[in-house]
Amino acid sequence: MAMGQKLAAKGPSPPDLYSVQLRLLVPPLGETPPTGVNFGDMKQDVILSSGKPFQKGDRVNATFWSANPRYDLLTEGTFAVVERLEAGKWIPSYDDDDFCLYFKYAADISGYNGSAIIEWELPEDVTPGIYRLRHFGSSKKTTDSPTQYFTGASSAFEVS
Numbered sequence: 001m002a003m004g005q006k007l008a009a010k011g012p013s014p015p016d017l018y019s020v021q022l023r024l025l026v027p028p029l030g031e032t033p034p035t036g037v038n039f040g041d042m043k044q045d046v047i048l049s050s051g052k053p054f055q056k057g058d059r060v061n062a063t064f065w066s067a068n069p070r071y072d073l074l075t076e077g078t079f080a081v082v083e084r085l086e087a088g089k090w091i092p093s094y095d096d097d098d099f100c101l102y103f104k105y106a107a108d109i110s111g112y113n114g115s116a117i118i119e120w121e122l123p124e125d126v127t128p129g130i131y132r133l134r135h136f137g138s139s140k141k142t143t144d145s146p147t148q149y150f151t152g153a154s155s156a157f158e159v160s
Contacts, residue, residue, distance in 0.1 A: 028068040030142040031113050039139050040152030041065045043115055046133065053158035059121050062154040066116035067139030069105050071147055078136060079103045080118045085130040085156065122159060132156045
């Protein structure tokens, strides 16, 4: 290739070993939220400190009722988003591939449901405005049931 020559015929493809790979992690068995609660509902909303807006460097967090993220890894999506209110519409500003946004999942002791904790450390270049935290997830009632998707959003808060 370096000398501009054409490559010979394409070599053999690697073998597909998916069926013989060891799986040491048991798949989730199915989950249901507690009575009167839906996945995506707030478990602990953003705590506003005496009505003052958040400043650069502050940490904002919210906890959502959630299911195990292994039902769907959302490889083409995201588990957590920070949205900013612009002209009456919520516009995504940061997601879980930004270093300032953290997504943590904590299973309940019973193993039937858990919590998604979203933490946002306000970066130095954050634009002042009204923001909220948003969580996306999926669940199954049993191992064989279809995957159901859900979302939830925190209350709005001000950043100055």
